[in-house]
Amino acid sequence: QKEVEQNSGPLSVPEGAIASLNCTYSDRGSQSFFWYRQYSGKSPELIMSIYSNGDKEDGRFTAQLNKASQYVSLLIRDSQPSDSATYLCAVRSGGYQKVTFGTGTKLQVIP
Amino acid sequence: DVKVTQSSRYLVKRTGEKVFLECVQDMDHENMFWYRQDPGLGLRLIYFSYDVKMKEKGDIPEGYSVSREKKERFSLILESASTNQTSMYLCASSSAWGRQTYEQYFGPGTRLTVT
Numbered sequence: 001q002k003e004v005e006q007n008s009g010p011l012s013v014p015e016g017a018i019a020s021l022n023c024t025y026s027d028r029g030s031q032s033f034f035w036y037r038q039y040s041g042k043s044p045e046l047i048m049s050i051y052s053n054g055d056k057e058d059g060r061f062t063a064q065l066n067k068a069s070q071y072v073s074l075l076i077r078d079s080q081p082s083d084s085a086t087y088l089c090a091v092r093s094g095g096y097q098k099v100t101f102g103t104g105t106k107l108q109v110i111p
Numbered sequence: 112d113v114k115v116t117q118s119s120r121y122l123v124k125r126t127g128e129k130v131f132l133e134c135v136q137d138m139d140h141e142n143m144f145w146y147r148q149d150p151g152l153g154l155r156l157i158y159f160s161y162d163v164k165m166k167e168k169g170d171i172p173e174g175y176s177v178s179r180e181k182k183e184r185f186s187l188i189l190e191s192a193s194t195n196q197t198s199m200y201l202c203a204s205s206s207a208w209g210r211q212t213y214e215q216y217f218g219p220g221t222r223l224t225v226t
Binding site: 032034042043044045046049088090097098099101102103104 | 142151152161205207214215216217218219
């Protein structure tokens with residue numbers, strides 16, 4: 001079983017819709033959770049970090065964490081074509097400096 | 112803003128050559144990381160360092176070594192490059208303290224081709 005799992009996609013949504021990206025993780029002791037955006041040919045860029053259960057909002061982005069279900073999601077409201085990218089989920093287990101990345105979900109926003 | 116720079120964007124080397132990839136960060140971060148990224152395999156950790164002269168193996172350290180002589184600089188060394196080391200190499204850094212603990216910031220990447 002992979003430590004961090006994401007659906008590879010592509011996930012296609014029309015412009016203006018809400019895109020919902022999901023991630024599950026296997027280590028129940030995980031402490032920190034991150035979402036990165038990666039455009040083709042570029043390096044990952046940090047979008048959000050979340051550390052406690054519930055929702056965290058930043059502009060059009062909302063991260064949701066449910067530790068009991070070992071599930072973290074990213075919602076993108078009012079999706080724009082410029083949001084088309086691969087979104088990586090990353091999880092840090094307690095006591096460790098390193099994080100484990102999922103393989104990413106490719107999002108396509110259709111104009 | 113956090114700034115992580117890598118010595119080259121593109122590099123072409125021959126099989127058997129010794130290859131040095133350098134990474135520099137300007138945010139006084141304690142932790143530095145080297146990953147490779149391949150299609151379908153995602154980001155895989157090669158080595159990381161949590162302090163000067165300290166290093167730990169990641170998931171795929173074979174064929175690689177690292178050096179961290181100064182806090183801001185972390186080098187990845189391919190002792191004898193092979194074609195299966197053709198990949199995108201990404202450096203990242205993170206703080207071990209404060210509000211942004213463990214958030215990793217990436218450099219632009221080096222696309223290495225070994226022929």
